[in-house]
């Protein structure tokens with residue numbers, strides 16, 4: 304419905320009784336919840352300097368009832384997602400934006416944290432781990448969200464029941480897949496997204512275009528699954544694009560939006576008749592959804608078409624206002640039944656919050672301990688990485704090939720004066736190869752997980768510290784494949800120091816450098832909104848570390864003010880330790896042609912610029928950098944979470960002469 308509601312009290316009653324699905328755990332029963340929203344207005348700043356404002360949602364009111372699917376439909380840019388997000392409490396915070404109105408659950412003002420527990424939000428993007436199977440994905444969600452009081456067997460049964468309910472039995476052992484590796488179908492992936500949210504027993508499910516990008520058969524399968532969930536007593540609110548007629552018929556209630564205003568709110572069945580009665584008859588054999596969407600869209604193909612369509616939409620809006628004012632409300636149409644009068648009339652700008660903690664509303668969605676979360680998340684990361692065999696094989700093969708090539712080039716460096724420069728060269732190559740390779744890999748992959756983490760954090764799935772540590776440690780072995788393979792081959796082919804202890808120290812240093820590089824990659828990724836941004840940020844950081852690494856310019860030659868830059872360069876610490884490890888205690892040969900002869904390894908170390916250093920200094924520098932970078936990455940991730948717009952009480956008194964029409 305649109306337009307400010309007058310506080311009439313028509314006295315309908317809502318059926319509030321816990322609902323349990325047959326055969327499923329009684330503790331996972333959910334409470335039937337009616338969702339009601341009143342006078343929602345959402346305004347954002349528009350224009351280049353944000354000096355004009357734009358009304359995205361205007362006097363939106365309506366209700367989604369338990370046991371029903373409410374479909375929000377309208378042309379692109381009409382405000383569908385904004386309305387869905389406003390109801391779900393997920394409008395991203397913007398300084399100049401203003402969101403006001405009331406959202407009620409069973410007649411009580413929505414409470415942020417309780418609402419999180421009783422509602423689920425299924426995003427448009429498929430944000431799932433590509434190499435986990437359907438069963439594993441849902442099982443992991445069950446482990447994270449279900450309370451520890453539920454036994455392992457019961458959780459398994461719950462997962463199986465949900466798989467059955469959403470028609471995923473045939474696909475349960477198939478991996479999710481991605482653009483490179485074939486997995487489940489698009490429709491199955493969407494149903495897995497729903498299943499992952501469903502496991503915590505939400506009463507209300509919000510979905511943003513669950514059928515977009517699917518063929519009509521897959522779209523039908525997704526909406527059929529939603530219908531089943533609604534029939535169990537859940538409240539389903541979905542934004543939908545171009546539904547085919549059989550899908551349209553599954554919607555119980557329809558909210559047609561155009562330009563942030565309501566053109567129709569009510570039962571789906573009578574919608575076509577309503578438009579027919581006001582002069583817009585759906586042609587025979589047409590899909591009613593297509594007809595309605597064409598009717599409320601603005602046609603920009605010509606100036607005349609634009610003017611005509613805008614006039615038509617304005618007229619339809621007026622008609623809807625008249626309809627709302629004259630409608631003899633049935634209990635299902637009664638929007639005011641649960642609105643306490645003082646709340647309706649509230650003219651303050653306070654946030655509307657209430658404590659809504661009775662019954663299952665008080666249930667936490669975080670169902671596992673920190674240690675369990677760590678194990679589960681480490682298992683997920685490791686399994687996802689391990690199954691990505693293509694990447695593991697490629698890492699191994701490329702490192703072996705590159706190592707052999709570089710080793711062959713340096714295989715003849717001998718023990719003379721020239722070998723000082725050759726050894727220095729091969730050691731610096733190993734140094735930069737570890738750092739660049741890993742920083743780029745982490746920056747290219749970690750931000751892609753961001754959407755998954757944001758989704759999981761939005762519903763309080765786990766502690767971010769458990770996620771961070773699980774990810775860091777479980778993926779480390781996979782990150783170490785390339786450095787260790789390449790390092791081993793180059794070391795022996797280039798005839799570096801033959802003592803086994805020296806070799807182990809060499810491997811230890813490149814392992815520490817690799818760990819520090821992963822930590823740096825995670826720190827860069829944690830401030831980046833995408834893999835592209837992370838890679839752009841990583842480049843200059845890597846170049847500065849490279850220049851201050853001690854190869855191109857000795858550390859002593861750097862201006863005093865820039866010495867600290869070298870101390871922050873993981874390449875410098877690694878190169879320093881490798882140089883000391885290689886030259887310490889060795890002797891070098893000189894010929895008559897050598898103008899300057901460095902006869903001992905100590906002289907060579909001093910000549911490169913690392914006089915007085917030890918291997919342990921380099922190792923300590925790398926360990927300190929690793930700890931600091933991990934702390935920075937974790938802290939940024941912890942505090943860098945999405946902030947949502949607060950819902951303010953209506954600030955404007957109801958206009959007595961009706962709402963604005965433009």
Ligand SMILES: Nc1ncnc2c1ncn2[C@@H]1O[C@H](COP(=O)(O)OP(=O)(O)OP(=O)(O)O)[C@@H](O)[C@H]1O
Nearest residue numbers: 347348359377378379380381382383384385386397
């Ligand atoms: N924070 C914001 N700042 C500026 N404009 C915004 C903001 N939020 C929404 N809008 C604008 O409000 C209008 C409605 O956006 P919304 O995403 O809700 O529409 P939609 O109907 O879901 O569109 P689509 O079907 O294309 O996804 C759009 O013109 C959008 O650009």
